[in-house]
Amino acid sequence: MPDIPPAALPAPVRHYLDAHRAHDTTTALASFTPDATVTDDGTTHAGTADIAAWLARAYTAHTRTEILSGGHCDDETHCAVTLRLSGDIPGGEVDLAHSFTLRDGLIYTLTIAPA
Template sequence: MTANQPQTIAPQALPEVINRYLTAHRAHDTTTACSAFTPDATVVDDGNSYDGSAAIEEWMNRSATEFTYTIELTAAQRLDATHYIATQHLEGDFPGGTVDLRYRFTVRGDMIEHLVIAP
């Protein structure tokens, strides 16, 4: 299997740290969600990059309060032992009202090292 051939997996087959982050994110539990990242992690969302724990926590706190929305995990893929994609459907009061976002994770050990969120 290569990065060009993702394997569809059951969402519960995602690594524990990814499921912990997704569950906390859905519940707007930023403390638990932040604990899933390495101290030097990077998150890229909406074209902006957030590097390190403090910047990621600030991003999460802002995004948790900026709009009201629901999140449903609709698909999961494994690219290799450290790269996963979780597709989530969001509905809410943000511009457009609905969107399917791909959360592309890189894990290091039992932590998230890199996350890119994009349609």
């Protein structure tokens, strides 16, 4: 699947990525359904309270920069992006695949794994 420009990604994905980069928990959470799940590093976080706690930990765990290095959508509800993270993270740099499932115009599932 060819990459698409970031502006062509669905609005909830763009809003989440922008809010996450800005460490804006309130805006990031507004991108998710109330019953959403996020799976990161093998752990699943369910519901907005659990996702908010995950975001808070993610924002403070490391100092890093994120660069969107690719993105595509298989259909209207399934999109994936690759982010290159660099900074004081283990190994100094990592590419992470973010797979999104959308429902009712919001993120229903987000799975993050090494690309």
